[in-house]
Amino acid sequence: MVTVRLVGISKGWSGVKAVDNLSLDIGKGDFVTLLGPSGCGKTTTLRMIAGLEDPDDGEIYIHGKLVFSASKGINVPPAQRGLGMIFQSYALWPHMTVFDNVAFGLVQQKLSKDQINQRVTRVLADVELEGLAHRYPSELSGGQQQRVAVARMIVVSPELLLMDEPLSNLDTRLRMQMRASLKRMHQETNTTVVYVTHDQEEALTMSTGIAVMNKGKLEQYASPEEVYERPASKFVAEFTGNPQTNFIDAEVVDGRLKIGDRFIGHIDGDALPNAVTLSFRPEAMSIRQESTPNTLPATVYATLLVGASVLVYVHIGNIEAVIRAERGSKFRGNQEIWLEPDWTQVNVYSPTTGRRLDYAVRG
Amino acid sequence: MNGLKVRFRKLANRWRKPETILAALFLVILVYLVVVPLFSLVQTTLVWGTGDTRIRGENVVVGKFTTYHWRRMLSGDFAEAVFYKPLLNTLIVTAGTVAIVLAVGSLLAYLVVRTDIRWAKLINALATVPYILPSWVLSLSWLQLFQNSTVAMPEGLLSYYTGINAPEWLVYGPIPIMITMGLHYYPFGYLLISGALRSIDSQLEESAEILGASKSYIMRRITMPIIKPALFSTALLGIARSMGTFGTPAILGLPARYYTLSTQIYSLVRTQRQGQGYILALVLLAISGIGLYVNQRVISARRSYATIGGKGVKSRKVRLGKWNTPIAVLTILFLLAVAVFPLVFLTWSSLTLYAGDYSISNLSLHYWIGESNPRFVAGEPGILRNEAVMGAAWNTVKLALVGGLICGFAGLLIGYVVARARRALTSRLLEQVSFVPMLVPSIVFGALYLTLFAVRRGPVPALYGTFALLVLVTVAKQLPYTVRSGVSSMLQVAQELEEAAVILGASWFARLRKIMLPLTKNGFVAGTVIVLITSMRELSLYILLVTPANRVLTTLTYRYIEVGYTQFSNAMTVLLTLLVVVLTYAINAWQKTDIGAGLGGR
CATH class of the missing domain: 1.10.3720.10 (MetI-like)
Known part of the structure; x- marks a missing residue:
């Protein structure tokens, strides 16, 4: 079952394309994150699904129904698309109490007073805000405001919930808690969620699917594991992972990889290119004290303790890279070390297009 | 696609x-x-109007095109008297008014915002009062104070109590018009300028001070440029408002045959000479238009100042020291004179049965609640x-x-x-x-x-x-x-x-x-x-x-x-x-x- 289907959606302002020919299927019960840097078109996409923004081109289906079509001139208003939306600023109405905020959608549906009372009370209990019904938004903490925003949308029981960076205004600790509670809410209600964020960690931790966007185009749409392990492009590899992904250019000579003047590893496949870019995450290389055939020489630049592990910043030739090492590892500045790749975690990209190439690499 | x-x-x-x-x-x-x-x-300025049929020696067809009005208003004795003289008068009066608005407005704003003057709240409240008074309150009370027999009027308070007869130039004409209009319009200057002064983070000035700039240099190079847009807006609004004001120049100008464009327009339109009156209106409009153009250029620069004071603005107040109380008292007296005394004069005058006699025996409520009596105001x-x-x-x-x-x-x-x-x-x-x-x-x-x-x-x-x-x-x-x-x-x-x-x-x-x-x-x-x-x-x-x-x-x-x-x-x-x-x-x-x-x- 597909809940949201985007077909060739485009949207631009004064000649600049914010979203460019985007197609995407979001299954029922999925938690799909639109991930990308600011200006990549993710919020615009979300607002087009909501009906707050009209695409210039393309079609949108929600729950199997065509809600927008540029060529057929169909444009169903937001309220009739059967969805809820949580805004980055929460957009709570400051002149209404928590109760009135949450009741608003039910009042629009012209439910009876009793029904409204009942449902609002139940939802407020669900988000653990009982007893705060008669407060005004300004009298609540950031986390409580966020939960009111959630309650206001789930009270009308939408089958599709859109969230626009709902956690970005919270401090780190609260953000972690709210991630857990949003994820639990998703599991309990089995609602389809489309979630916008620029925080790759948030995307990886919460989603069942991630759509990575760049300059209005879809770079990759896959499970979090696949996005992390097999990024479809250099852009995706760069944007995901913490603190950063390392890239090294290599020459291909007779099925071997040559970095600088050192041969390392093998590359298999037909019609091999002359040059490739290799990517490896900080944890995909181990530090060795002496040179072996499967290692690259490097010098230590600086060491940072990040709690569970140590980040070692190194120079490989004139390339900067980060290696994650065990806690307790000690290195001096300018120390000579050797790096041994875990070839299963290395990806190959075209240096020109930045797309992932399907060649296998090994030691 | x-x-x-x-x-x-x-x-x-x-x-x-x-x-x-x-x-x-x-x-x-x-x-x-x-x-x-x-x-x-x-x-209207280019066609014959219904009131023009009296004109002799011209082929008047109501509604037909003519350049008569423009010809008549641009050269000749008539133009001299009805256009050029009032235009000059208007420019003089407006310049004087704007000068007073800027001076009083910025001085008050400076005192309230940038010094530790006493009773600042009271001063702030009094300073905006003239805005809610009708513009001619000041001019009527001006007459009540200064009029006398030299201008063939009943005695005013000054003359009644001191015997001093104010000369005509002080009773009627440009001087009293400028003063009363300036004192009526200064509140918006005060509001605009104090708003701008409030938005200045005194750290901006302090940084200059630390870098060794003198007080006058700071005033010239930092404070003034920041409040310049507010000063410009004040001047522009002052020009637009005082040029278009009718009451004050009518009350203090017409008795002495001192015409400004606004009173001249009124008299032309009242005598059914719209075609000519509206030419004067166009002139007023043109002057405002030039003002708008100038302001637009300043406002565009003003936008770049908009970020000042985004955070909490710190403002260090100038200490007035031993001068504090005297300055505060003087300021309050001045404000009372502008905002409250005029009303007192007018009330007093309204309670006198015969004009110019301020004795107790002459007090009466006739003009408030009296029945019709043909001896006074034609029986009203x-x-x-x-x-x-x-x-x-x-x-x-x-x-x-x-x-x-x-x-x-x-x-x-x-x-x-x-x-x-x-x-x-x-x-x-x-x-x-x-x-x-x-x-x-x-x-x-x-x-x-x-x-x-x-x-x-x-x-x-x-x-x-x-x-x-x-x-x-x-x-x-x-x-x-x-x-x-x-x-x-x-x-x-x-x-x-x-x-x-x-x-x-x-x-x-x-x-x-x-x-x-x-x-x-x-x-x-x-x-x-x-x-x-x-x-x-x-x-x-x-x-x-x-x-x-x-x-x-x-x-x-x-x-x-x-x-x-x-x-x-x-x-x-x-x-x-x-x-x-x-x-x-x-x-x-x-x-x-x-x-x-x-x-x-x-």
């Missing part, structure tokens, strides 16, 4: 949005109320039992309330449209056009509406002589104030607040009623109160438009001033002032808004 088709579809989609329809609607209305009158004004009963006066007072209140509410609401809706589609051409146009009336001198604006609504035009009936016309001219003229407060209060409401309601299925009207209006109520009230005050004490705007059936208090008062019923008209002025004060404070107490916020202080 076909680019044209996309564009068409985008356009079609936009037209389904209420804000687009509203924008178009307002644009059409505003063009009719603001732009069309300008054309008909020009047209006291104002409180006078049907004409009471009718005009009721008209004034009605006009202020109806005009204020419509104008406030229109301002809010235009604010909504502008805030929703900041980038759209329609919004920018709407904002620009709605600001034009601010720069059109009041008397000209009245003249515009006189031509526009004198006859039926298409679906628009002839409104001359109706209450509706007064409402219309009030709304159009005061719209800049409510649009300004409407735009700023709508911009403060994040678009997401409305979108959340869209998602939850609220219609446009439901959103407006439940979300947007409640959240912008303060801006609405502030805007409405300003219109209320302004229109109640407005004379110049209505003087050409009222008919005996539809008088307001200000125009009726002026009629009695013209025929010399001094005590009677003074009583009416006091009544009007009381009405304004009571209504303003009632609304403020009810809604708790700050008038200053709507005045354009920020």
